[in-house]
Amino acid sequence: MVAMTKCVKTLDVLFNDPSKTFYCSGDKVAGRIIVEVSQATRVSSMRVCGVGCAKVQYSKGKQRCRQETEYLKYEQVVLLDDQPIDADGSVILRPGNKYEYRFGFELPQEGQLVSSYKGKFGCVQYYVKASMERTGLPVLECKKTFEVEEPLDVCTPDLLSPTGGTKEKKVTCLFIPDGQVSLTAKIDRRGFCEGEDICINAKFENTCSRIVVPKAAIYAKHIYQADGRTKVFLKKLSSVRGNHVISGMCDAWQGKSIRVPKLKPSILGCDIIRVEYALMISVHIPGSEKLILELPLVIGTSGLGSRTNSMSSQDGSVSNASMSWVSLRMPSVPPTYCDLDTPLTPLLDDFDEDDSPVFITVPAFQFQPPPVYTEVEEGYNGNTQMLQVC
Template structure:
């Protein structure tokens, strides 16, 4: 039989802030680090870390070589010692049982990119706890939180009207030409908002043309001077055909899905952009098209409750007991209120019940 583990539970968790559990610039995250030990235990340090960063990684194969591309960017990293060294030997003692160390962290109120995840790039925001014991390895726990950057109303051209025009000659199985122009009121729209598209179409050809609309995303990744682009269609729509020798002005409202991630324009190695493509479908001919940029702005939800001000043991003043126990004595237990509405796992919409003994992925993480 192996020796019974001294540390039975080591976890970090945080409280929900609203029904979607989405944080934004300047929000405060209240949570706790949980340490449960089977006997009186010496602790060298208990550390809280908050971190926001982006990483990109992909490889390209060719007949001559296999080349990898990597890049990273850090937005903030805050480290704070919760248990400070109180003894001459550089350790602290905690008693047998379950100990709860509350924390309160305020997200920087500056331009920081939103949470994002794909196969070759991601932007993550996470909270981490490290428990260091003399001689022994450091024990780690972490959890991610979903961050959505507040709308940047200083984006150039955000509220400007968008316009495009195109001419097309029809020569295969037909004759004549087609011309059309497209207008939208502005470039920026919030999640769930409708984009009113006005298209003026002049069909001076011998064929009918069908107006079609596609909203798609363009994901760009940058590393070592290279760019990799992925596109994906979000939605499609169409209108009735415009007959030969007919001229019409048509209007179509394209509604942005409420759950569509907001544009990411403030990260130098990952960009999430949207385009509205309007084109005329002509049989047996290439389709003339116009692409207009669309910036999707977040429709952020206000906190569901007023966040309590930091009290003793909260914030980035000294954590834990401000008056350490005498040498060899166990410091008093600190208890933080349990979260009323546990946060969901990273990237999920619904939250399972939180198990304080593990992180939100159901397991301990051994590396950051």
């Protein structure tokens, strides 16, 4: 809603379905423009624009990098119903009445839009803008944003195929060879939805003299491009770790799982902003750089069963047995892309406080008090008696 002016009391954009959280390609965006005036006002025209664009802006030294890409551009002149129009197309609005201009337009078909995004150095934004043109007076504008989430199905042959790799690193001590560390890892697919478990099969071999620790983490990678320059940031979302591997020993993960947290789907179709995800399997080597194997992931909106069914099927059996006495304090609302950007942590500078190769930090769970119980002891008659527990 615009600020009050001398002549116009209200200028606001309302959508027909205010409960709709997001739109997809092909959906119809419809609503009305509400106008109230404090004195008779001649309106020459009322225009509605549907706009969608991606913007990137950041500074690189003294150079300011900025770039935009347009995904939606719609313009329509709307009229009042049952309202007399002058010969020049203008209409007179009078105080005491509430006027409604109705509008509606369809979003482009699949493949032409990009999901809404908000980050530190860029955004993808969609909005409806109403412009009231008055003869001899400045144009009044009102803007209302709406969210777009493009469907991303991860049940494609490419995303359902296994992926993996092998990495090894030679370790030295004062320029003297000290053996090597190697890892081989594989996951059964690349496409996942929030709440699903990624099962990791991996083997770690340590022939150096140090004690190493294997880890796995899900990272979000935010890529901004403007004026031929690229800015990349990584953010760790969730992680697991294995047992330390002493010198001359091996360790293996057989289906070790890490759960995909609640997050936004990947953005792959934008020219200047990309949001990618990856599973980073690493080995922490004291006194040396980590050995890292990166396996790309695609987070979608639909896949092997719905996200709700996926989470309920995996959590349902556990909740009755153990979740009743363990409080995990999981977030109830998915984070936004802006949440994923803060703080921004480059991968190679990543350091965990629990990186000790021998001692690990046990997560602190909050336990509820044990149930109240009573014991009834009966007299001994030579037979074993059971204690009744209530």
